[in-house]
Amino acid sequence: MPKIVDKTERRQQFVLAALRVFAEYGYHRATMQAVADAAGVSKGSIYDYFDSKEDLLLATAESLLIVLIEESMSVLEQSPRPLTERVEICVASLLEGIEQWNEVCLSILQVWAELGSDEDSDLRAMMSEHYRQSADRLQAAFDVAIEDGEVLPFPTRAAALSVLAALDGMILQSIIAPEEYKRGLRSGLFPRWCGSIVSTAIGGAMQ
Amino acid sequence: MPKIVDKTERRQQFVLAALRVFAEYGYHRATMQAVADAAGVSKGSIYDYFDSKEDLLLATAESLLIVLIEESMSVLEQSPRPLTERVEICVASLLEGIEQWNEVCLSILQVWAELGSDEDSDLRAMMSEHYRQSADRLQAAFDVAIEDGEVLPFPTRAAALSVLAALDGMILQSIIAPEEYKRGLRSGLFPRWCGSIVSTAIGGAMQ
Amino acid sequence: MPKIVDKTERRQQFVLAALRVFAEYGYHRATMQAVADAAGVSKGSIYDYFDSKEDLLLATAESLLIVLIEESMSVLEQSPRPLTERVEICVASLLEGIEQWNEVCLSILQVWAELGSDEDSDLRAMMSEHYRQSADRLQAAFDVAIEDGEVLPFPTRAAALSVLAALDGMILQSIIAPEEYKRGLRSGLFPRWCGSIVSTAIGGAMQ
Amino acid sequence: MPKIVDKTERRQQFVLAALRVFAEYGYHRATMQAVADAAGVSKGSIYDYFDSKEDLLLATAESLLIVLIEESMSVLEQSPRPLTERVEICVASLLEGIEQWNEVCLSILQVWAELGSDEDSDLRAMMSEHYRQSADRLQAAFDVAIEDGEVLPFPTRAAALSVLAALDGMILQSIIAPEEYKRGLRSGLFPRWCGSIVSTAIGGAMQ
DNA sequence: GATGAATGAGAATTCATTCAT
DNA sequence: CATGAATGAATTCTCATTCAT
Numbered sequence: 001m002p003k004i005v006d007k008t009e010r011r012q013q014f015v016l017a018a019l020r021v022f023a024e025y026g027y028h029r030a031t032m033q034a035v036a037d038a039a040g041v042s043k044g045s046i047y048d049y050f051d052s053k054e055d056l057l058l059a060t061a062e063s064l065l066i067v068l069i070e071e072s073m074s075v076l077e078q079s080p081r082p083l084t085e086r087v088e089i090c091v092a093s094l095l096e097g098i099e100q101w102n103e104v105c106l107s108i109l110q111v112w113a114e115l116g117s118d119e120d121s122d123l124r125a126m127m128s129e130h131y132r133q134s135a136d137r138l139q140a141a142f143d144v145a146i147e148d149g150e151v152l153p154f155p156t157r158a159a160a161l162s163v164l165a166a167l168d169g170m171i172l173q174s175i176i177a178p179e180e181y182k183r184g185l186r187s188g189l190f191p192r193w194c195g196s197i198v199s200t201a202i203g204g205a206m207q
Numbered sequence: 208m209p210k211i212v213d214k215t216e217r218r219q220q221f222v223l224a225a226l227r228v229f230a231e232y233g234y235h236r237a238t239m240q241a242v243a244d245a246a247g248v249s250k251g252s253i254y255d256y257f258d259s260k261e262d263l264l265l266a267t268a269e270s271l272l273i274v275l276i277e278e279s280m281s282v283l284e285q286s287p288r289p290l291t292e293r294v295e296i297c298v299a300s301l302l303e304g305i306e307q308w309n310e311v312c313l314s315i316l317q318v319w320a321e322l323g324s325d326e327d328s329d330l331r332a333m334m335s336e337h338y339r340q341s342a343d344r345l346q347a348a349f350d351v352a353i354e355d356g357e358v359l360p361f362p363t364r365a366a367a368l369s370v371l372a373a374l375d376g377m378i379l380q381s382i383i384a385p386e387e388y389k390r391g392l393r394s395g396l397f398p399r400w401c402g403s404i405v406s407t408a409i410g411g412a413m414q
Numbered sequence: 415m416p417k418i419v420d421k422t423e424r425r426q427q428f429v430l431a432a433l434r435v436f437a438e439y440g441y442h443r444a445t446m447q448a449v450a451d452a453a454g455v456s457k458g459s460i461y462d463y464f465d466s467k468e469d470l471l472l473a474t475a476e477s478l479l480i481v482l483i484e485e486s487m488s489v490l491e492q493s494p495r496p497l498t499e500r501v502e503i504c505v506a507s508l509l510e511g512i513e514q515w516n517e518v519c520l521s522i523l524q525v526w527a528e529l530g531s532d533e534d535s536d537l538r539a540m541m542s543e544h545y546r547q548s549a550d551r552l553q554a555a556f557d558v559a560i561e562d563g564e565v566l567p568f569p570t571r572a573a574a575l576s577v578l579a580a581l582d583g584m585i586l587q588s589i590i591a592p593e594e595y596k597r598g599l600r601s602g603l604f605p606r607w608c609g610s611i612v613s614t615a616i617g618g619a620m621q
Numbered sequence: 622m623p624k625i626v627d628k629t630e631r632r633q634q635f636v637l638a639a640l641r642v643f644a645e646y647g648y649h650r651a652t653m654q655a656v657a658d659a660a661g662v663s664k665g666s667i668y669d670y671f672d673s674k675e676d677l678l679l680a681t682a683e684s685l686l687i688v689l690i691e692e693s694m695s696v697l698e699q700s701p702r703p704l705t706e707r708v709e710i711c712v713a714s715l716l717e718g719i720e721q722w723n724e725v726c727l728s729i730l731q732v733w734a735e736l737g738s739d740e741d742s743d744l745r746a747m748m749s750e751h752y753r754q755s756a757d758r759l760q761a762a763f764d765v766a767i768e769d770g771e772v773l774p775f776p777t778r779a780a781a782l783s784v785l786a787a788l789d790g791m792i793l794q795s796i797i798a799p800e801e802y803k804r805g806l807r808s809g810l811f812p813r814w815c816g817s818i819v820s821t822a823i824g825g826a827m828q
Numbered sequence: 829g830a831t832g833a834a835t836g837a838g839a840a841t842t843c844a845t846t847c848a849t
Numbered sequence: 850c851a852t853g854a855a856t857g858a859a860t861t862c863t864c865a866t867t868c869a870t
Contacts, residue, residue, distance in 0.1 A: 010854095026324030028235035031839060042856045044842080053840065106323045113320030115383050116313045117233030131384040158394030161380065161387055165397070166369075168383075169376025173368065176322050176375075177338040180368055187365030189408055190372070196407045200400045238864060249831045251867085260865065440738030442649035446844060456852045458846080467844065520737045527734030529797050530727045531647030545798040572808030575794065575801055579811070580783075582797075583790025587782065590736050590789075591752040594782055601779030603822055604786070610821045614814045631833095652860065663835045668862065835867080846856080 011049045011059060014039050018060045023106035027057060027114065058123050061111040064104050065130045068097055068171075073137050083145040087163065088195040094167055095185060098174045105171050135160045142198070154201035163194050218256050218266060221246050225267045230313035234264060234321060265330050268318040271311050272337045275304055275378075280344050290352040294370065295402040301374055302392060305381045312378050342367045349405070361408035370401050425463050425473060428453050432474045437520035441471060441528060472537050475525040478518050479544045482511050482585075487551050497559040501577065502609035508581055509599060512588045519585050549574045556612070568615035577608050632670045632680060635660050639681045644727035648678060648735065679744050682732040685725050686751045689718050689792075694758050704766040708784070709816035715788055716806060719795045726792050756781045763819070775822035784815050 017039035036043045050056040076090035138160035224246035243250040257263040283297035349363035380388045431453035450457040464470040490504035552574035638660035671677040697711035759781035794802045
């Protein structure tokens with residue numbers, strides 16, 4: 001009997017390798033050989049676990065999102081603080097993630113770029129689903145706070161999407177202008193501003 | 208007298224073609240042939256005006272930034288309204304630009320993706336310079352308002368970078384989640400929130 | 415006592431599987447995996463019984479010829495009818511075989527194609543030997559009839575080879591133009607014509 | 622302006638090269654590189670004239686059939702001799718073609734092999750059409766002779782298909798058993814036998 | 829200046845074969 | 850004995866770039 005291999009675990013190994021390689025070279029310049037080298041196996045083996053380079057990107061992208069989003073979102077949902085503070089902490093947590101997972105950010109940019117020129121793909125479907133989920137979770141946190149009477153009503157979806165856009169914008173800035181990004185980071189303004197979305201949105205809703 | 212062709216004008220033709228093609232297929236999948244077709248000339252001719260595909264991307268990227276940023280920034284600088292309002296108008300102007308120049312947004316994403324995996328290139332230098340300039344102009348508007356006594360002092364660079372990040376985030380959202388983007392857009396929350404950066408930053412600065 | 419497996423029998427299982435797979439996909443497009451699947455075993459096991467894919471083809475080819483030729487030839491040799499009639503019956507028997515063993519015909523075509531581009535191989539040796547034997551047996555039937563005074567002398571080798579060619583031609587036609595093949599089949603002309611080789615050959619010999 | 626190239630002529634050059642290479646190595650073992658080498662150009666150039674390896678095979682196959690069949694058929698149609706003799710001459714002409722165009726025969730076998738495992742392809746459509754045409758022309762020669770009162774009526778389609786099968790069988794024999802083939806050839810029996818299809822078929826029709 | 833035929837360096841992918849378990 | 854994970858050579862096809870006309 002041959003070596004028993006946990007297919008899922010093995011896939012994860014490749015995803016990790018792909019993450020590094022896609023981050024370093026970009027998706028298109030990255031070769032399957034480079035991924036194989038990074039994973040310490042031969043080219044052919046990748047195809048035992050993924051149908052194609054694109055499939056590998058898909059799997060990688062999914063991992064990426066989880067790494068990057070899960071932590072921040074669970075902070076938002078589980079913290080006992082007031083809403084605004086929780087948003088601030090959530091954002092701060094993502095900023096930490098950016099610091100820590102630079103490769104993930106680089107890779108996620110590659111995935112975004114793929115989405116731009118690909119109308120109907122598994123990749124787009126998956127990314128859309130994740131985007132929707134993130135928006136849902138953020139919105140849910142807002143909705144709950146409203147229901148609990150913690151804050152006045154406001155357009156929660158729009159607020160969620162605004163924050164999401166700003167967060168992705170920070171990921172982007174960390175890549176395309178890392179020096180500026182770090183400068184801005186130190187001021188601590190960004191999380192506070194994200195927290196302020198609540199009062200801004202309420203203010204608008206009351207007019 | 209030979210046909211006088213304005214080199215610069217001719218380049219612009221190619222840049223326009225490249226813009227469309229890069230937006231449709233993505234930079235890497237776009238072929239020089241496709242760009243030539245879109246420009247209505249032969250492949251070889253492109254090389255009379257650009258050194259390489261990358262050089263074409265560089266030129267395209269530069270055009271992109273100008274189209275997308277110039278309008279909004281000049282609105283910010285030239286409007287006689289109060290600062291917060293001007294920021295709102297500026298942001299609103301960019302959102303209109305996103306609507307109008309979808310191809311530009313798609314192409315700019317391709318440029319961003321290239322930056323991710325390219326440490327030292329002309330592209331990066333150019334993009335950095337433009338990013339810095341945009342931040343400078345935004346910051347200058349803030350600084351002037353402070354100097355004029357219109358608003359209390361606040362960390363203007365950080366504020367500028369926050370808004371810039373949020374703006375790029377919106378460009379991104381318009382591509383990776385266009386449906387959600389449109390939903391959020393209608394609420395009008397986003398420009399207002401961007402305007403609120405001023406008071407948020409001031410609030411933080413006074414503590 | 416370990417499980418006793420008849421190596422020969424086991425080989426035959428693989429040959430049967432290979433027959434089906436080669437017929438469906440063609441020799442080159444057929445993968446060892448597909449053969450293994452068809453045989454209900456693992457890829458590796460095939461190599462316990464065959465040295466290589468080519469070796470498997472060799473074994474398959476040999477089986478093929480036996481299936482297809484043996485029946486017809488023994489009809490020719492064992493029937494008590496007059497020579498011409500026996501040839502007709504022999505041919506008719508092969509036509510039935512074609513009907514029945516479509517996969518065999520498809521596979522044999524694959525073997526023929528291999529022979530075309532392979533000067534010195536076991537495959538060619540084996541096929542030559544079988545071709546020679548078939549010609550020998552057909553010729554022997556003719557020679558015996560001449561010796562017995564049943565028919566006048568004629569060039570028996572040439573006659574045998576003509577009939578053999580025509581038979582292979584029918585196998586071919588059944589594959590490359592199955593509709594036409596069936597049309598021609600119904601007329602019953604073909605076996606009769608093959609039978610007529612005897613009188614044609616005698617007629618030529620008497621001039 | 623670049624070199625003006627006659628696309629059709631250039632294609633023919635590649636077809637000729639492919640013919641040689643397919644004949645020598647077999648379709649599947651032949652590499653595009655080898656074809657390019659044989660044509661004295663680079664790999665990439667082939668793709669300026671053919672979509673794929675399969676497309677090249679298609680073009681090659683079509684050329685093949687024309688070379689091999691056209692001559693024999695026009696002999697059949699244009700000779701002023703009696704029908705049986707004309708059939709004999711036609712067959713003899715093809716046998717000469719086999720001698721002369723050995724590479725064509727080898728390649729045609731490769732095409733036949735492809736047909737075996739490919740239900741619906743351009744290749745099959747093209748081959749079917751050619752097969753039908755050949756049968757039509759042979760049959761037409763028979764029909765005309767009947768109409769002219771030269772011979773009594775007989776099932777002309779079946780006769781045409783029988784002869785066609787036998788001819789292809791000879792092509793096959795020339796490849797898979799070349800020594801035997803040459804032996805049989807010398808006797809001159811084969812063309813005569815093919816000519817005898819007419820009387821055999823008439824004999825059957827009168828019963 | 830413009831053209832597009834030709835080039836050839838790659839890259840993704842496949843699959844026969846091996847061999848550790 | 851059987852298995853199937855791993856290998857890596859081989860192959861098709863692409864496309865940026867060049868250059869003769």
